[in-house]
Amino acid sequence: MFDKLDDTLRHYEELMNTLSEPDVANDAARFRKLMKEQSDLAPIVETYKEYKQCKQNIEDSLAMLKEESDEEMRELAKEELNDSKARLEELENKLKILLLPKDPNDDKNVIVEIRAGAGGDEAALFAAEIYRMYIHYAESQKWKIETLEMEEIGIGGMKSVNFMLSGPSVYSKMKYESGVHRVQRVPETESAGRIHTSTITVAVMPEAEDVDVKIEDKDIRIDVMRASGNGGQCVNTTDSAVRLTHYPTGIVIYSQTEKSQIQNKEKAFALLRTKLYDLELQKKQDAESAARRSQIGTGDRSEKIRTYNFPQGRVTDHRINLTLYKLDKIMNGDIQEIIDACIAADQAKKLANMQDEG
Incomplete structure (x- = not known):
């Protein structure tokens, strides 16, 4: 050394x-x-x-x-x-x-994808709250925020949202957020006062550049259409919305957040490149031996990483056995303590793996 x-x-x-x-x-x-x-x-x-x-x-x-x-x-x-x-x-x-080997993606910007999982409307409402949590955290870090794609439901919830965070070393902090987030609370619509459990999934993907992913023209279909808002009302009188279909993977990207077709197309391609790059990263991680793979961070997307329990006002990160009783602050974007604890646990695991190999 x-x-x-x-x-x-x-x-x-x-x-x-x-x-x-x-x-x-x-x-x-x-x-x-x-x-x-x-x-x-x-x-x-x-x-x-x-x-x-x-x-x-x-x-x-x-x-x-x-x-x-x-x-x-x-x-x-x-x-x-x-x-x-x-x-x-x-x-x-x-x-x-x-001196630990640095993740080559740590300095990259990220695209975050939040999707409502089990729990119907309650999951969609929680997805919108987690989106706001990350927006508040990004603002505290002075990162640039750009929404790429959003599917809302009428009661203030979101079925899905994709957004980009740009700034110094964004991926090095945000990568610990990938996985299943679970909420336990009494929904406002529940008259009997029973606690429901709902889930959402978060995928944090390092932004792919042209050099990272090559997209062949023959593998893509581009459709243009009019953008629509909630309930299908027309929000644009020109064909500005863009839908990309990637045949080899079946990935479909729909972009309508900009008024210009060119800008929507650029956003759609940026999102597609990042999703394809992320698929490659996932394959590489799956191929790595269990001893080398870090259990903290960019782990299994189906892994339940965190529970937000509203009746008790607590948040528990299951990967590192950390429980904090400051749910209100966390939902307002105060997640640095959790991220710091994940970084420390990740470093400790990597050091232990190096010593075992040594």
């Missing part, structure tokens, strides 16, 4: 020298690439420098204890030694985490 860290430190110093050259900013693409690399390496380099300083402090304290006869100075040296040893252990663990 330390040979790798010394190499990283040398490379970082070379990188900083290159960035300080006067003509490097003339090539915008190269400058962006170097700045991205510098930003990725900085946390590792800063932690390693502190680690080396900590080791030096331990050596200095041990030397002082050997040479010093004054009791007060010896006590100070012992205190410094204990503090440095504790910090050294923390920094070593932090370095192990920083």
Whole structure:
């Protein structure tokens, strides 16, 4: 590990020298690439420098204890030694985490798909609430939000919704939301006051670029039609809505959120590319051995990951055995604590897998 860290430190110093050259900013693409690399390496380099300083402090304290006869100075040296040893252990663990192989999709934007599952209208209402929860969370992160596709029902619920979140490292946080979300509560329509259980599914897909997925013209059928609103009323007098059918997979995309056919077509293709890329990722994960596959994060889409219990005001994440009694705050987008706990559990599992393999 330390040979790798010394190499990283040398490379970082070379990188900083290159960035300080006067003509490097003339090539915008190269400058962006170097700045991205510098930003990725900085946390590792800063932690390693502190680690080396900590080791030096331990050596200095041990030397002082050997040479010093004054009791007060010896006590100070012992205190410094204990503090440095504790910090050294923390920094070593932090370095192990920083050196874990990075998910190549972590920096990507995402498309989130929410679908009502079991529970009829109640599931559709919950789907709309989870959509709002993610919108509030995205706003707190200063991410850009763009709705791609939405199928609403008249009572304020949603059968399905697709939306894009754009910003720094969106997938690294949102990927832990994929799976089945379960709600337990008394529906407003229930006169007897019985608790019902409904489900929705959430799929978080890293945005696919043209280089990630190749779509052949022969595999696609494009239909254009007039957009329609709730109850089928006409909301547009031109053929602006676009439906894409992908023959090999049977995926159908319908886009009508924009007034222009060209924009709807672009959105439909962006969504199709992302869904095809996501299918490839799922196949790859299924092919990986159970020991290598992370159980937190982009796991099985049919896995029940979380329960929102309204009568008790609690939310439980079943993957990491975390229960929080702040349901109102969570439904308003305060989900960072859950995401941080998932990240920590994921890192711990990956470290354990590396040690087992080592």
